[in-house]
Amino acid sequence: MTIRLPERMADVVSRRNAPAGAGGPRHVVVVGGGVAGLATAALLASRGHQVDLLEKNADLGGRVGSVERDGYRFDTGASWWLMPEVFEHFFELLGTTVAAELELTVLDPSYRVFFEGHPHPVDLRPDREHNRALFESIEPGAGDAFDAYLRSAEDTYDMALRRFLYTSFDSPGAFLHPDVLRRAPRLGRLLTRSLEKHVAASFRDNRLRQVLGYPAVFLGSSPDRTPSMYHLMSRLDLGDQVLYPQGGFTRLVEVLASLARRHGARLHTGTEVTRILTRSDARGRARVAGVEHTRADEGTSTVTADLVVGAADLHHLETALVDPEHRTHPEPAWKKRSPGPGAVLALLGVEGRLPQLPHHSLFFTADWAQNFGDIFGSRARVPDPASIYVCKPSETDPTVAPEGCENLFVLVPVPADPGIGHGGDDGGGSPAVEQAADRAIDQVAAWAGIPDLRDRIRVRRTIGPRDFETGYHAWRGGALGLEHTLRQSAFLRPGNASAKVDGLLYAGSTTVPGVGLPMCLISAELVLKRVTGDLSSLPVPPRTVP
Template identity: 65%
Template sequence: MDPGPRLRRTWPIVTAAGQRAVIIGGGIAGLASAALLARNGYDVDLLEQQDCLGGRAGSWARDGFRFDTGPSWYLMPEVFDHFFRLLGTTARDELDLERLDPAYRVFFEGIDEPVDIRADVAVNVATFDAIEPGAGARLRAYLTSARDTHDIATRRFLYSSFQSVVPLLRRDVLARAGRLLGLLTRPLETFVATSFADHRLRQILGYAAVFLGSSPDRAPSMYHLMSHLDLADGVNYPHGGFTRLIEVIARLAEKEGARLHTHAVVTAIDATPARRGRARATGVRYRAADGTERTIAADVVVSAADLHHTETELLPPSLQTYPQRWWDRRESGPGAVLVYLGVRGGLPELAHHSLFFTRDWTANFDDIFGDHPRVPDPASCYVCRPSATDSSVAPPGMENLFVLVPVPADPSIGRGGLSGGGDAAVERIADAAIDQVATWSGATGLRDRIVLRRTVGPGDFVADLHAWSGGALGPAHTWRQSAFLRGRNASRRVHGLYYAGSSTIPGIGLPMCLISAEILLKRLRGDRSTEPLPEDRRAT
């Protein structure tokens, strides 16, 4: 297929003509890595074990309903647009984005009226003031701090491989050193509590920690920057769902020349014998769809698969940078029970995004992350109703619901299934969430109107994605697992082996996965800068 005219690159390129790269995993990080490396001159093969691309950002369809199986929030639009500009295009040209208003709705246990977060900062300020007099002005100050933290993080941390501290010793970092240290070591929950007393406002500002696979009392207050993303920048939705985003990036990767293979299960990373403590990657072994064992030689191997699986299953112990004992000292993000529901009739009580918060969410998070984990009861949960915005995801007169219940990262909770056929614990959690959503929101007869039901449990994350501990997101963003403490994106034991995705820097979420692909490219170029790469200015 003719890829069409290429835009002239106006940013500096260090080509890798003749070098072959193999990428393990066809989620968003693997696809983004394939696209960037192919554009940079690598001969790229990507191997995905499933029959379709997307990984956690997959898609499932049945009876006229289509569900995004994972990510559903489009935040940090500047990261997406920057990534597309590196490929000579723009998000505007590739995606049909709609700004959601309300951005999301929040239901609180024991309180009849939900709170809407709107696409207008002034309205949100007024909402905070109405709940807690004086909180509006404090919200403006909070968002100013969030913006400043976001900007310094983007310039100095998010796009850094942390190979050298020299680029971090800039005036803007040094001038904020004391404040940044405090933000890293102080929990988000405590930081929020200094400005807001009402528990509803604290929950609205603290829930962003869940996006990071953590909890407000465990995530560093550095991540209050997340509040600027939804309360000020707003929340978008790509029509066609997040599977459309995956399709676009896959198409761009193929346009650059990358070859994308599905039904290709990688079984080992090949390397030369270690010399002076370090081996060299030479390729991968994989099992093709026909069951045959095959090998692809490569100069560069990039694993965008789960890092725990990569290190402990695809490499021998002598070549593991992160062996099991390293993981034993780390903290997983939460597991999740996912429920995909096709519902007869309308559900105007729910926004596109709705959050359901228990009153005692300290106990809720302790149940998930504490020393004696158990499924919370009741549990806070999240509901996405994309049919509120996108008519393509459900038949006429029907609604599409995606329900996510955070639970401990414990595969023994079980696996899901169709029509209530999953493991008993998973189905009980789903039943409780459906009843909770109906009762708190006033969605009368929700359970009786369900015409399609599928559940997914922590056991499915292990079976389908090799997810460490059955986690739904990746390693939690605690202070010991953020920035340069999160883990390198290159093997110490195997030259030519690199990592991308939510397991490595910069972390969890679709924007972070795109950035991880760019950090990979910078590392291959020998670029130790902290800023995003220069864009193709002809991409307008």
């Protein structure tokens, strides 16, 4: 789906997005080779800039990683393909289409939900009428409420795409547009009421409340901490399709890297940036000069640059790479911020088939207040029992497991605390990580009716918060990025430009617009808009790319 621009704006935005001239930044260094970094490198290179991307790890992709062992291939990060129009638009900016680069499969069911205390799971499907009937069967009258809820979600989603997601909030235009002013009272209510309370106002049954509240987890938060503005997420999983790229989400990384190289970007792995270099301009203001980096085989080197884009974790960039006097976000500023949840991941290769599980499954405990309190509360601990997520990509993709076997990705949300420990192979991780994985495996076995699940596991690897901290410099070992509370959403989220160093920009899940693959792609586009001086709140119009 193409994101269309109103005709009255198209010409203005096109002029603003002409390639930077001789006075614009010509040599760009991108710090970090995750999805946001790769997307930024590809976009800027496609506009004629010389781009060097520096990634500290041996592989590109960041949190969207991959592990292979004994014929199994596991994605270690993102597993839901939502907001397809954002992907379509981004690929159009690079002169191609999603269909030309990837093979997407529609999942049916979209996902299955197992509820504690209820013997029968429910399936949500890419069929709005089915989902409406399901709601009505669980709670008489909920079908009409479902219709009203989705209408509101669609309207809010459309507003977000047109006014709030594709802007860095540098211009008041996003707030003064008639679309926004007309909806101001309603938007105020959606921002100041929690998603939990918003859902509870329309639905009584706890199961329906959980289905509608769970999207908060996609945002790195909980239903009681997330503004109800984000009920727009239900437009994606209940009113649209959930997709899967054949080959796994590592294919997206491969495609982004290929597109970046195709447009001339140079991608360097095993290259860790250790400092962002600055100089004083004629006015005595700090301006980016390049980066210092290390390679195992070369020692310390420097690369000069006119523009540096930090696409790694913002806390690490600001507190470790930028000199103290030039920090927009020094350490004290982080005391008022929340990293969202950590995660314990269990990657399991299972012998034999598991027909009890579709591609996506959610396991919800009855006491969510306790569950989310364990993760975000003042006395944080690993939840027991936990509400967990299980992905079985072998349901859809025959390349991720040996024939006749299954590939399981089990995610247990936990506090963002590296002290929980690291993972390992075959039970070799930290005790708290392995115990959380064991409990999750037993929970899936009991709730889904797979009594011999543990005995059939042939490959096991766990990943814990410490691995996120060491592997990706993730602040406090967080798995996603800054959570979407009111204080960390929209214009209140950390901006994507340094206030103290000219030419230092940011992309990724710790800046605007937020967490998730679509948001990372948009963050790259916001960097492009800054470089070209585009202050609109609209997406950049596609153009012919050489």
